[in-house]
Every structure is written in C-alpha cells, then in structure tokens.
Amino acid sequence: MxxxxxxxxxxxxxxxxxxxxxxxxxxxALLAPTFTDSQLSRSFATKTTEKKDVKVKVPLALFGGSGNYASALYIAAVKTNSLDKVENEILDFVGAMTKSPMFSQFTKDLSVPADTRKKAIEDIAAQAKFSEVSKNFLILLAENGRLRNIDTIAKRFVELTMAHKGxxxxxxxxxxxxxxxxxxxxxxxxxxxxxxxxxxxxxxxxxxxxxxxxxxxxxxxxxxxxxxxxxxxxxxxxxxxxxxxxx
CATH class of the missing domain: 3.30.2320 (hypothetical protein PF0899 fold)
Known part of the structure; x- marks a missing residue:
C-alpha cells in the first residue's frame, strides 16, 4: 500500500x-528533424538507390556512430519502399547471431580480414534472399569493422521504424x-x-x-x-x- x-x-x-x-x-523539434547527409549516408544511399533527389526526413534525431548507421539504413529503406522487409531482415540477422555464439564471435572478431567477413555476408545474404538494401548495409558494416555493433544499430533502427509508424x-x-x-x-x-x-x-x-x-x-x-x-x-x-x- x-x-x-x-x-x-x-x-x-x-x-x-x-x-x-x-x-x-x-x-x-525532435519529431521531424532533417537528417544531415554525412559521408556514410551519401555513399550508402548511392549504392542502394538511384533516387538521389529524394530527400527523406528521419523521424527521430539519433546521435553517435550507431545512430548514424541506423539513420542511413532508414533513409535507404524508405527510398526503396522496403522499410518493413529491411527491418525483418536485420532483426533476423541479429537473431542468428544470438542463437550462434560462433557466428557472433566471427562477426565481432576484428582479426578476421575484411574480405573474409564481406564474403561471408554475401553468402548469407544470398541464401537468406535478403534485399539489396540489407545486403549492402551488412557488407558496409563488415568492411568498416562495425558488425560487432549490429545489435545496437538494429535497436536504433527499430526506434526509427516505430517512429515512422507513429x-x-x-x-x-x-x-x-x-x-x-x-x-x-x-x-x-x-x-x-x-x-x-x-x-x-x-x-x-x-x-x-x-x-x-x-x-x-x-x-x-x-x-x-x-x-x-x-x-x-x-x-x-x-x-x-x-x-x-x-x-
């Protein structure tokens, strides 16, 4: 009582x-800030869509490295009308890491050459029939040694998809x-x-x-x-x- x-x-x-x-x-002020294009988001958007003239507003202002990656993924997914599909694929990827400690260790081990990580991601994306957006994004993380942050990035991305849906x-x-x-x-x-x-x-x-x-x-x-x-x-x-x- x-x-x-x-x-x-x-x-x-x-x-x-x-x-x-x-x-x-x-x-x-936070509801609809315009995402300031960083080198990361511009290069990723160029790889995933030709609609360079379409400007996308990010529904939440996210900060830090994970926030920048999540925002870049959101922009690419919205431009290609694949937001739900990309969300499911990224969460499936994180789920696979959770279920397999060996796979999780592989993605987080920076001693593994970037080319090896990239090839593994390409094979996984092909077998899982991931969209181009998800595949290119995961390859980008693999090349930049950021796969170890995928769980945090995924959480930030879900924050954006939830905000997108109100x-x-x-x-x-x-x-x-x-x-x-x-x-x-x-x-x-x-x-x-x-x-x-x-x-x-x-x-x-x-x-x-x-x-x-x-x-x-x-x-x-x-x-x-x-x-x-x-x-x-x-x-x-x-x-x-x-x-x-x-x-």
Missing part, C-alpha cells in the same frame, strides 16, 4: 512535467508494477503529449533501488522523478553553503 501511494502521489508531477510548454517545444516507446521505471488506474492515466497523458496519430507503447521496468516515484524515458529524454534522485538533490542542497547564506 505504501509503494502504491508513492506511485499515485508522483503521477500529478509526471503529468505536469510531461505537459509543460518547454517539453512540448523540445518534443516538436509508435512511441515509453519506458517507465517504478518500484512495483503500476496499478491499472495509474497506468491508464499515464498513457492518457503521454497520448495527449504525442498528439494525434501516435501510439504509445508502454514498457514497465521494476527497480527497487529508486525507492519510489517514477522514471519516464522516451525519445532520448529522461524524466527522473524518483525518490532516490530527489533525496540526492536535497542532500546536495544541504551540503551547499551558498543556499544557507541566502536564507
């Missing part, structure tokens, strides 16, 4: 923060599972924030270490309203003599 009451008491704060004007503005994944961390009423209220708040045409996919995580409250994560944003974080903030406040001088 105590844990449930803590969750319930934190929901108004969640709603207030999620519905704030500053958050809405930041959210709108699905927003939200991870909510709490001490205990959210009661049905609180989960419904949070869902409604998030749907209002996302706007029409968006579907919220709520994923709950249990973490007793946060001591209470909620941590809400979506689209590379984290809203930490946990008791653990509040306690740390209060401790820092008490340790800061500047605050006492202003009293």
């Amino acid at each position: 105590a844990f449930a009451s803590r969750i319930r008491s934190s929901l108004p704060l969640v709603s207030k923060i999620l519905k704030s004007d500053s958050l809405s503005a930041a959210h709108r 699905v927003v994944k939200v991870i909510v961390t709490s001490v205990i599972p959210l009661p049905a009423e609180e989960e419904k209220e949070l869902n409604e708040t998030l749907r209002d924030l996302m706007g029409k045409g968006k579907t919220v996919k709520l994923e709950q995580k249990i973490d007793p270490s946060i001591m209470g409250g909620l941590v809400v994560e979506f689209q590379q944003k984290v809203f930490d309203m946990s008791i653990k974080t509040r306690a740390r903030q209060f401790e820092r406040y008490l340790r800061d003599p500047i605050h006492w001088d202003n009293l």
Whole structure:
C-alpha cells in the first residue's frame, strides 16, 4: 500500500512535467528533424538507390556512430519502399547471431580480414534472399569493422521504424508494477503529449533501488522523478553553503 501511494502521489508531477510548454517545444523539434547527409549516408544511399533527389526526413534525431548507421539504413529503406522487409531482415540477422555464439564471435572478431567477413555476408545474404538494401548495409558494416555493433544499430533502427509508424516507446521505471488506474492515466497523458496519430507503447521496468516515484524515458529524454534522485538533490542542497547564506 505504501509503494502504491508513492506511485499515485508522483503521477500529478509526471503529468505536469510531461505537459509543460518547454517539453512540448523540445518534443516538436525532435519529431521531424532533417537528417544531415554525412559521408556514410551519401555513399550508402548511392549504392542502394538511384533516387538521389529524394530527400527523406528521419523521424527521430539519433546521435553517435550507431545512430548514424541506423539513420542511413532508414533513409535507404524508405527510398526503396522496403522499410518493413529491411527491418525483418536485420532483426533476423541479429537473431542468428544470438542463437550462434560462433557466428557472433566471427562477426565481432576484428582479426578476421575484411574480405573474409564481406564474403561471408554475401553468402548469407544470398541464401537468406535478403534485399539489396540489407545486403549492402551488412557488407558496409563488415568492411568498416562495425558488425560487432549490429545489435545496437538494429535497436536504433527499430526506434526509427516505430517512429515512422507513429509508435512511441515509453519506458517507465517504478518500484512495483503500476496499478491499472495509474497506468491508464499515464498513457492518457503521454497520448495527449504525442498528439494525434501516435501510439504509445508502454514498457514497465521494476527497480527497487529508486525507492519510489517514477522514471519516464522516451525519445532520448529522461524524466527522473524518483525518490532516490530527489533525496540526492536535497542532500546536495544541504551540503551547499551558498543556499544557507541566502536564507
């Protein structure tokens, strides 16, 4: 009962923060950023499609190496109208690595010559009848020694395909599972924030270490309203003599 009451008491704060004007503005800025062509995306797009004049907007701004590769794959898949097929093929490839430790080790071993990795990927793609987009992308990773990052790249790519379909994944961390009423209220708040045409996919995580409250994560944003974080903030406040001088 105590844990449930803590969750319930934190929901108004969640709603207030999620519905704030500053958050809405930041959210709108991330919804449809234009992907800045890097050398990676230009070279990959050239290999996979002749529609060079078609500009594709990436639905989420992804950062880092994995984000760049995922964005390049998304652009190529959209240009060739093969987004669903490419998603399934990349996930199948990752699944095969998960099931075969030997294959996984092969893809991640940088001591294996790039030509050997490339030939293996070509054979696998041919047997699996992968699309040109998936095949060329996996070959690119093999040549650049990035196959070891394919699982992370695949996760980032799925984030883009979900956003393309209007699905927003939200991870909510709490001490205990959210009661049905609180989960419904949070869902409604998030749907209002996302706007029409968006579907919220709520994923709950249990973490007793946060001591209470909620941590809400979506689209590379984290809203930490946990008791653990509040306690740390209060401790820092008490340790800061500047605050006492202003009293």
